[in-house]
Structure formats: structure tokens, C-alpha cells
Amino acid sequence: MNVPEFPTRVGSGEFGQAIWDPEAETPSGLTGPDGLTAPKRFSVYRNNVIVSLSEALEQTFPAIRNLLGEDYFKALARAFVVRHPPTSPVLLWYGAEFAGFIEAFPPLEAYPYLADVARVEWAWLQSYHAADAAPMDPAALGSVDPEALGTVRFEKHPATDMVVSRWPVWDLMRVNRFEPDAEIDVDLEASQSVLITRPDYDVNLLLLRPGGDVFLNALLSGAMLGEAAASAQAQVEEFSLSDCLSDCLSNGAFKDLVTA
Amino acid sequence: MPSHSTEPTRIDAAVPARAGAGLKADHVQDVLDTGADIGFFEVHAENYMGAGGVPHRQLEAIRERYPLSLHGVGLSIGGEQPLDKSHLQRLADLNRRYEPGLFSEHLAWSTHDTTYFNDLLPVPYDKATLDRVCDHIDEVQEKVGRKMLLENPSTYVAFEQSTMSELDFLKEITRRTGCGLLLDVNNVHVSSTNHARSAIEYLQDFPMDRVGEIHLGGHAPDVDDAGRPLLIDAHDREVDDAVWALYETVVERNGPVPTLIEWDNDVPAWPVLLAEAQAADRILSQESGAGFKRAV
Numbered sequence: 001m002n003v004p005e006f007p008t009r010v011g012s013g014e015f016g017q018a019i020w021d022p023e024a025e026t027p028s029g030l031t032g033p034d035g036l037t038a039p040k041r042f043s044v045y046r047n048n049v050i051v052s053l054s055e056a057l058e059q060t061f062p063a064i065r066n067l068l069g070e071d072y073f074k075a076l077a078r079a080f081v082v083r084h085p086p087t088s089p090v091l092l093w094y095g096a097e098f099a100g101f102i103e104a105f106p107p108l109e110a111y112p113y114l115a116d117v118a119r120v121e122w123a124w125l126q127s128y129h130a131a132d133a134a135p136m137d138p139a140a141l142g143s144v145d146p147e148a149l150g151t152v153r154f155e156k157h158p159a160t161d162m163v164v165s166r167w168p169v170w171d172l173m174r175v176n177r178f179e180p181d182a183e184i185d186v187d188l189e190a191s192q193s194v195l196i197t198r199p200d201y202d203v204n205l206l207l208l209r210p211g212g213d214v215f216l217n218a219l220l221s222g223a224m225l226g227e228a229a230a231s232a233q234a235q236v237e238e239f240s241l242s243d244c245l246s247d248c249l250s251n252g253a254f255k256d257l258v259t260a
Numbered sequence: 261m262p263s264h265s266t267e268p269t270r271i272d273a274a275v276p277a278r279a280g281a282g283l284k285a286d287h288v289q290d291v292l293d294t295g296a297d298i299g300f301f302e303v304h305a306e307n308y309m310g311a312g313g314v315p316h317r318q319l320e321a322i323r324e325r326y327p328l329s330l331h332g333v334g335l336s337i338g339g340e341q342p343l344d345k346s347h348l349q350r351l352a353d354l355n356r357r358y359e360p361g362l363f364s365e366h367l368a369w370s371t372h373d374t375t376y377f378n379d380l381l382p383v384p385y386d387k388a389t390l391d392r393v394c395d396h397i398d399e400v401q402e403k404v405g406r407k408m409l410l411e412n413p414s415t416y417v418a419f420e421q422s423t424m425s426e427l428d429f430l431k432e433i434t435r436r437t438g439c440g441l442l443l444d445v446n447n448v449h450v451s452s453t454n455h456a457r458s459a460i461e462y463l464q465d466f467p468m469d470r471v472g473e474i475h476l477g478g479h480a481p482d483v484d485d486a487g488r489p490l491l492i493d494a495h496d497r498e499v500d501d502a503v504w505a506l507y508e509t510v511v512e513r514n515g516p517v518p519t520l521i522e523w524d525n526d527v528p529a530w531p532v533l534l535a536e537a538q539a540a541d542r543i544l545s546q547e548s549g550a551g552f553k554r555a556v
Contacts, residue, residue: 030419086375089334
């Protein structure tokens, strides 16, 4: 081997710094076959990193991609990737900060619903990869003493989550991800909160009924059934306990019934 | 729940000296429906590090019917810092859960401080790096409880500070750690072209007795700063004719070895990928007479 007498050493720190900064000079000490520094060669690595991470985001946030269009999404993803590079080699977990980044991104100020759509897509991904578990059998409630019904609690299923939003996130998700051909008029004045469940392998996205967000939020925080119903009733007049509870049970939102 | 309720019945773990394919989620249904005749499947370990759901169900269904190769892409064995213990634990857990016939990782780094770069970044071939890589491989083999294969890289730049050739570096690693090698013939072609070396000479000198698996994949042609050819290890197309030719010489000289077709970007329909694997199988079967030999 031809080793220069005083080679320039390049550590991972310097290499990595030059990956994130497109204006950075190629570290000298990295060369082509002629022994000269080779910026175009180095840019292959820069490009691999930025593009592969942007593509990972695109897979996780397809509705955001559709709402923004391909070019805008790519630019946004690039900005995000540089500021929030992954901290784990498991990219299934990459993008937790994307919704917050969108929310604080000044050029997207006029589209305040985007961040909540991203929150739903992130919750959908968490549900998709959550631990397998058999959901609670809805019939289990029938064996509870009617007098004690108000005191039962529910253990959350590992794949269950909810997103409370003042924006029509359910319709936006349908139009931009799950039902692209459906004719849905999205009313940006509407507030929609959604329940995400995965009783077996398919992730379900369900529009919560009026008061369902308050009710389910209370149950998932460990409140007793009676307390959760009372607080939903107090805040939302049209709240229907039987309908909301039935939605939760039939979609496998809970893993177990916990009696006092 | 359909999963884990009964102990699954799995095919023998040993990967035969046949062609296999990188498993893509979009192909799983086709593979299972057609009972595809293929030697094995390989998966990127990191794609199966979630807790549950469809990915594990698919992988279990594949593992019941086909031998499996587990290929890590994120351990950063060439990194300057200690290995990520929790990531190593996840790799060990996956090995235990799926009992793959082969387990491999890369001669590359991908993590610095707390940042993961999601690319196989190059290492200098010097003594300090050699010592570190050997320590890391010792740690992996101890933790996972088995021999691993280390893959030769595709590189685009050389380090001025390197004091050894890539081959001497790899040979010394296998000698010290006892690990096997995953010979990526596409990477040999890509790196040889990029660094104006002879791929033929590299392969002639490669320690074939250490090779437990071969990779073949597609690359994208480009040019460097001085207008010289620069090949990018893109895994986005068919295997190039030049790589097939190198592969034939390897199989001719050394006999059949489990051979994987990698196609990770612009992934084609399953029959296209299967046809690539069948092309490799034809080369392997010419060298193994009537039947396929088992890999060591």
C-alpha cells in the first residue's frame, strides 16, 4: 500500500458533521484513486443518508405526503432529518418528533391541521408494531354485578391509542390515505377525534362519537367506568354511554376488565 | 390470537447452497400462495424489532416454510464507540426467536454519539480500527452465542490513513475472531471499480474457506469528480452482467455457496425477483452436479 508519510486522519465525528451540513467541505483524508479529495464521492454518502431517512418518513406519513405533494414533502423531510436525525438503528421508531416539527414550521402556519394528521399517522404506526394481545371479551361485562358496573376499570390494549383533535383528522386520513377514491367533502370547521386499535393484525381507525374523546381519555387514564361516563356527560350533552362503550369493546380497545 | 398459541412447526434451520431472496413485505402473500421454490429468505434484522403485529406474523409464516438468514444493518461494528448494548440484545433475541441458519453484519459504521446515520459508512483500514472491529465481533459472537458472517463493503472514498488493504484487513479479522465472511460480489465489483483495483485479483485472493454466504445485487452507474466511473451500491435493479461473470468464476472455483439476491429499492414484482434467484440457482447447480450441497 502507498501510505502518505503524514496522512490526514478522519474520525467519525468529522465524517458525520460533513454528512449533515451540505455546505461543509469534504474532509481531507478521504480520497479517490488519485489520492485527491473527492467531494462528489463523499456526496454519495450524504445523499444516501438524507434520502433514505426521508423515504423512511414518507413511508410512515403517507397522508402528510399526499397533503403536501411529493416535492414539498421531500423538502420538509430533508429539513426534519437534519435537525432530528434518528437516535436508534431501529427506524420503525423514527419520526416521533415529526408532528411537533410540522406544528412549529413557520411556512406551514396556514395549515394547522397537518400536525394532528401526523399525530394520527404516528399513532397508527405504533399500533401496527405494538405487542400482540387478545382483546377483552365484551361479554365479560355481562358477568359484573350491575351494582358494581360503575366501579370497573379497563386495562388498555397495547395497540390502542387515541388522538384528540379540533380538526377533521378522520376525514383527512380517509381522503389522503385510506380511501383516496371516496368523494368526501372535508369540512375544516369540524372537530374529529379518533380511536386507534389493533385487536389482531389490522389497525382500525375509528371516529369517536361526541364525548367519546373525554370518556375514552378518562378510561385510558385509569378512571372507573362511572367516573368516565359522568365527566363525558358533564362536558358533552349528546354523549351516549352505551354507544361509546360499545365502540370501544367491539374494536378491541381494552385488554382486560379490572373489577374492584 | 393466532400467533404463539402453539409451538410452530418449522423447517430445518440450515441454509442450503442455493439461491435466496431478500424478503419484502409486499411479496410475502405471493410467496406463500405459490409455495415459491427458493432456497431461503434473508431479512434485515432491524425491520423485525417491533414488539408484534404483521411483520412478526409474516416472518414466522416464512420461517415455518423456508430457512432464514438474519442480516443486521445497524450495529455499527466499525464504529469508534462501544456497541449499543440494547441493540445487541435485540439481535440476540431475534436470533433466539427465529433460529436463522445464517447471521451476518457489515464492516461499516452507522452510529456516532447518539446519532444513527442509516447508511453503511466506511472505516479506515488501520491497526486501531482493526483492534476495535475485532473486539466488537468478539462481543457479538459471545452475546448472540454463534459465529457471525462479516460482509465486505461497497465504498466510494478511501482513507489516506489506511495502512492495510481491505483484504488483509478482512483476513486478519477472520483469523483473530473466527468469524466467517459474507462475500458480496456486487460490492467487490463496485469497490474495485471505484478504487481502480482489479476485482478478479481481489476475488482470487479472497479467503474463500471463510465464506458462508454470497450476496448479489444491482448497482447504479455514475462518474466521480474526475470523470472516472463511480458505481453506487443501490440495490435497485437486476444484477449487472459483470457481477454475474465474477460470480460464475467464484462458484466455479469454490463450489456452491448460499447466494442472496438483494433488491431493496424500486422493488419489482415477486416473479422478477424470483427469476433473478433462479438465474443464480442455474449457476450453482452447474457446479454441484445433480443435487445441492448443504452449506457448512
